Amino acid sequence: MNAKLDSGVTTRPVTRQTYDEVLVPTYAPAAMIPVRGAGLDVWDQEGKHYLDFTSGIAVSSLGHCNPVLVDAMTRQINTVWHLGNGYTNEPVLRLGAALTEATFADRAFFCNSGAEANEAALKLARKYAHEKFGPHKSRIVSCYASFHGRTLFTVSVGGQSKYTEGFEPLPPQINHINYNDIASARAAIGDDVAAVIVEPIQGEGGVIPGDIDFLKTLRELCDxxxxxxxxxEVQSGVGRTGALYDYMNVGITPDILTSAKALGNGYPIGAMLTTEAIAQHLNVGSHGTTYGGNPLATTVALNVIEQINQPAFLARVRDASARVFAKLEQLAADYPALFAKPRGKGLLIGLPMALEQKGRAKDYTKVAEKLGLMLLIAGPDVVRLAPALIVSDAQIDEADRIMRAAADQFSAG
Known part of the structure; x- marks a missing residue:
């Protein structure tokens, strides 16, 4: 037995300082530690209440400890947890059927994260191209300022040098174009391209919606x-933009779609969706994952899809979006020295800082947090709001009140 462990290891006191002492320093988390959540309400170790407009970076779209999901997971926990990919299970079959019935796709592959879903998509695209056209067709085109995950492959595809520095040599045959730049796309996409990967709305890159003409051009060039x-659609999917997936809003059907984040409402799961013909190129043994499609994750995800993929639920997301945008537009008008015009879609919204406040988005969110509102950033210049999709009008009004109080404090230095 490890002499460093004691019998109280599961209940020993921990603080924010413990993070700096025992965890690899890949993050710089807030000073407070959340310990309990319900809906959009969060409480920290000291009992202080916060209104959560982050939903775990667009993950907990049905709120913290959603009772339907708690009940579904509890029942599954008492049934079967894990089997391994030598067997299938009922929840994964039901989830696969639900997603293929609700989307363009015929086939689904399940994994544990958005990065893994994108890794699977890119591997499939290369294998499809090699088998159908030959190994010369291997280049992947992505957009600058995009984000597709943290594996070496997906971070290289992401087009943000700050995430690849120090990890060279990077995988070859990856090129980047400017987002929403049709000329850049036409110059880059030739006959040697195996795949073009794009976020229909860039999240980490600043919450920038894709222009319809740009996305249509990508579809045409791929054809x-x-x-x-x-x-x-790791961030934009599962109801976040007011449709089950944003491709439905823009009217452009991809060959492969990736989903994660809100799909499990906090339980790790990712999905790659594609057509019958393309899926056949990932044959037995060509790809896999130990935990992907396990009964716990797929039970939760199935219940998420059943709750969100309802016309009335999605209509409410659009109504809530309109209310948030109206509040933010007025906020920007009232504080022109702090904020520019908000942008985004559905309940994935960016509030850019004014030019003279460039680089200070995190400073503003820290002020808001002290006043009881949890916000995100999308790069150094944009405040990002991604509340749970069940956000109420009263909670939107309260967030507006706190953001105004934070703006006053921020302005006062």
Whole structure:
């Protein structure tokens, strides 16, 4: 037995300082530690209440400890947890059927995260291209300022050098274009391209919606060259933009779609969706994952899809979005020295800082947090709001009140 462990290891006191002492310093978490949540309400170790407009970075879209999901998971926990990919299970079959019935896709592959879903999509695209056209067709085109995950492959595809520095040499045959730049796309997408991967709304890159003409051009160029169009809907999917997936809003169907984040409402799960013909190129043994599609994750995800993929629920998301945008537009008008016009779609919204406040988005969110509102950033210049999709009008009004109080304190220095 390890002499460093004691019998009280599961109940020993821990603080924010413990993070700096025992965890690899890949993050710089807030000073407070949340210990309990319900809906959009969160309480920290000291009992202080916060209104959560982050939903765990667009993950907990049905709120913390959603009772339907708690009940479903509890029943599954008492049934079967894990089997391994030598067997299938009922929850994964039900989830696969639900997603293929609700989308363009015929087939689903389940994994544990958005990065893994994108890794699977890119591997499939290369294998499809190699088998159908030959190994010369291997190049992948992505956009600058995109984000597709943290594996070496997906972070290289992401097009943000700050995430790849120090990890060279990077995987080859990856090129980047400017987002929403049709000329840049036409210059880059040729017959040697296996896949074009794009977020229909860039999240980490600043909450920037894709122009319809740009996305249509990508679809046309892929059709002309035989490349596969991959929509990364890890952040925009599962109701976040007011449709089950944003491709439904823009009217452009990809060949492959990736989903994660809100799919499990906090339980790790990712999915890659594609067509029958393309899916056949990942044959037995060509790809896999130990935990992907396990009964716990797929039980939760099935219940998430059943709650969100309802016309009335999605209509409410659009109504809530309109209310948030109206509040933020007025906020920006009232504080022009702090904020520019908000942008985004549904309940994935960016509030850019004014030019003279460039680089200070995190400073503002820290002030808001002290006043009881949890917010995100999307790069150094944009405050990001991604509340749970069940957010009420009263909670939107309260967030507006706190953001105004934070703006006053921020302005006062």
């Amino acid at each position: 002309q060259t035989g490349a596969l169009l991959v929509f990364d």
